[in-house]
Amino acid sequence: MTTNRAFGEAPLPLFAPAEDDVQPADVPAGAGGPVPAPGRPGRAPSYLSDHRARLRERFMSGGAQAMPDYELLELVLFRAIPRQDVKPLARRLIDQFGDFARVLSAPQARLEQTAGVGPAVVTELKLVAAAAARMARGRVIGRPVLSGWDALLDYCHTAMGHETTEEFRVLFLDRKNVLIADEAQGRGTVDHVPVYPREILRRALELGASALILVHNHPSGDPTPSQADIAMTARIATGAEVMGITIHDHLVIGAGREVSFRREGLL
Known part of the structure; x- marks a missing residue:
């Protein structure tokens, strides 16, 4: 070096x-x-x-x-x-x-x-x-996610909360809602990241995942979902339903706070 x-x-x-x-x-x-x-x-x-x-x-x-x-x-x-x-x-x-x-x-x-x-x-x-x-990932990987939601949020903020470009991640869960994989599906600019629903669902089938949690960040710090975020989530949810895959939530990570699509009635 x-x-x-x-x-x-x-x-x-x-x-x-x-x-x-x-x-x-x-x-x-x-x-x-x-x-x-x-x-x-x-x-x-x-x-x-x-x-x-x-x-x-x-x-x-x-x-x-x-x-x-x-x-x-x-x-x-x-x-x-x-x-x-x-x-x-x-x-x-x-x-x-x-x-x-x-x-x-x-x-x-x-x-x-x-x-x-x-x-x-x-x-x-x-x-x-x-x-x-x-360390934050170690608290959630291989464990039931829905019963450790605070640890999951901590991990998402640690991994993505301070990024200067948008990143879209998918958390893949098994039938017991245990996290089996956490993968970045794309990185973009300060306000956009390309997301391909077909690739997300194809990967879910490869892993044998029964449920997904979608996560992406807003480098601006404001986690309010955009219309593009809402439309993209709807496309993924439609395809997942056909394949029998559950979308538990879509989290948008901002500066010290997050928005849950499930909690906001958007999913």
Whole structure:
């Protein structure tokens, strides 16, 4: 992996002892790399190690709830930039994208436009985002969905709530309403995604699914269904009925909230 030498990127364990944050510099002083602290050539100043140690201690004792977004982001950035104060970068990312979750889900190209962000930073951010999605998915896959609706909503918001383009997903359920597959059927633009009912129903038959939950996001943050959303859902429901497949719901995911077609009487 190419490193961002101007910012001394090199991945390290997130919760390693503070001393591990002060390794010899990748680049000599004057060549665009970090400047060694007086008396400790090639090492970060002690105040930086102390600051990182305090943040780690606060996180381990109080969890993420005890920290603002920029400090939680600092903890992630420690791994990618081990010998530099990352607070300015953390604040810059929060200011640019809005909050911790939106930083993690921001497109790579937009992240790389931020001063101080290189491949190692992008990798760490995307790793945390993938871990969050994997954990949320683990709470719903292989389990009865209708009896764990809150977990399903959490998963949908984690997976899709901060995307900058529309995505359409289908959750395939068996006869006991256990989730057997979760598949993206298409990605589109900021306000449109192509959906093909025939392909959705063909895939349901391949998987032996007895029921479906349709899910898509609105990057605008407003989950109000459009007329196109309503018409497309009706076409899928008509085809599913012919094949004996139940459509439990169509969820539209917005910014921190969702709309259920079933609850709104649209399905």
